[in-house]
Amino acid sequence: MSVEQFAQECLNAHNKYRALHHAPPLGLSPKLNALATNWAQHLLANNRMEHRQNSGYGENIYMAMGGNMSASDAVDSWYQEINQYNWHSPAFSISTGHFTQVVWKNSTELGVGFAKRGNVIYVVCNYNPPGNYNNMFRENVLP
Numbered sequence: 001m002s003v004e005q006f007a008q009e010c011l012n013a014h015n016k017y018r019a020l021h022h023a024p025p026l027g028l029s030p031k032l033n034a035l036a037t038n039w040a041q042h043l044l045a046n047n048r049m050e051h052r053q054n055s056g057y058g059e060n061i062y063m064a065m066g067g068n069m070s071a072s073d074a075v076d077s078w079y080q081e082i083n084q085y086n087w088h089s090p091a092f093s094i095s096t097g098h099f100t101q102v103v104w105k106n107s108t109e110l111g112v113g114f115a116k117r118g119n120v121i122y123v124v125c126n127y128n129p130p131g132n133y134n135n136m137f138r139e140n141v142l143p
Helices: 003-020 030-046 071-084 097-103
Strands: 058-065 109-117 120-128
Touching: 003 071, 003 097, 003 109, 003 120, 030 058, 030 109, 030 120, 058 071, 058 097, 071 097, 071 120
Parallel strands: none
Antiparallel strands: 058 120, 109 120
């Protein structure tokens, strides 16, 4: 799968889930794609799962081993955190932060990057503007 196909599949998966939560579709950003790709390559090279510090963007990261992974697998796994989200007390939680960033209403741009070696793949998505701001969950994470 080409880089462009991977990014498009990832974007489509995001926008499918965002539509369920009345969030406008994201658009791909070449600048954010480059940022996300650079970080995915860094993670693969260092065999680590860690967020880039102070990029100014929202970020979701994913790592998988084995099998043929699709771009939507990463987004699906982030979205599954919806099962732990507390709709009665909307707020940031370490166990739901990927989900809330995927559907965050105010985010408009998406950057997609991945790095693969053998059967290991790292996927990084960056979001602009970033989500997961305290006291802004009720208006940005819609049921």
